[in-house]
Amino acid sequence: MRVRNRKGATELLEANPHYVVLNPVDAKGKWRETFGNDHPIHIEVGSGKGAFITGMAKANPAINYIGIDIQKSVLSYALDKVLAADVPNIKLLWVDGSELTNYFADGEIDRLYLNFSDPWPKKRHEKRRLTHKSFLDTFKQILPEKGEIHFKTDNRGLFEYSLVSFSQYGMILKGVWLDLHASDFEGNVLTEYEQKFSSKGQVIYRVEAEFQ
Numbered sequence: 001m002r003v004r005n006r007k008g009a010t011e012l013l014e015a016n017p018h019y020v021v022l023n024p025v026d027a028k029g030k031w032r033e034t035f036g037n038d039h040p041i042h043i044e045v046g047s048g049k050g051a052f053i054t055g056m057a058k059a060n061p062a063i064n065y066i067g068i069d070i071q072k073s074v075l076s077y078a079l080d081k082v083l084a085a086d087v088p089n090i091k092l093l094w095v096d097g098s099e100l101t102n103y104f105a106d107g108e109i110d111r112l113y114l115n116f117s118d119p120w121p122k123k124r125h126e127k128r129r130l131t132h133k134s135f136l137d138t139f140k141q142i143l144p145e146k147g148e149i150h151f152k153t154d155n156r157g158l159f160e161y162s163l164v165s166f167s168q169y170g171m172i173l174k175g176v177w178l179d180l181h182a183s184d185f186e187g188n189v190l191t192e193y194e195q196k197f198s199s200k201g202q203v204i205y206r207v208e209a210e211f212q
């Protein structure tokens, strides 16, 4: 998803340092201090316009959330939602998910969410998929032993690719949902893409995978 540049996005992000961590390199190894408590930290890589991460933060006040997106304008729309929600347990980062080891110490993150990641269907773009082995190397490093990735998508091709990628990496698939919205899964928080695709009748897939 490419979003048109939003006028004033930089100024908006810079004006809200309480929510937007502009120098995340300095926070490496100190995220619990940054939040001011010892609560678990869950991140979403590719958080888009922020409906999921904000909804999760509202629903789970004893968990700290960090929304990460590579596009500044997109992150500024997420900030609108965070400001409206006015909750203390959320931060936003404008960084590339492939560089997370620059911003998080080993094992500093307790869970990682991927939602409706760009599918990059062409084989020559495989390395850009967020469930490619090279991203799993990065994610494994910042998660604890047996750390988990929770992944949702409407894209069957990316879902099947990711199941194979997780399995080949030696991860355990703790749960697989082939039609999340028709299942008895409780507490699902919808993302913007999920709202859009499910309203068109598309099936939503979900997997929970655990590093070994």
Ligand SMILES: C[S@@+](CC[C@H](N)C(=O)[O-])C[C@H]1O[C@@H](n2cnc3c(N)ncnc32)[C@H](O)[C@@H]1O
Pocket: 001, 045, 046, 047, 048, 049, 068, 069, 070, 071, 074, 095, 096, 097, 098, 115, 116, 117, 118, 191, 192, 193, 194
């Ligand atoms: C298709 S959108 C989905 C947004 C949101 N998760 C949702 O479900 O509505 C994918 C998002 O991932 C972001 N993204 C793509 N590659 C990324 C990367 N390497 N690091 C961080 N964010 C990335 C994009 O900028 C975009 O906002």
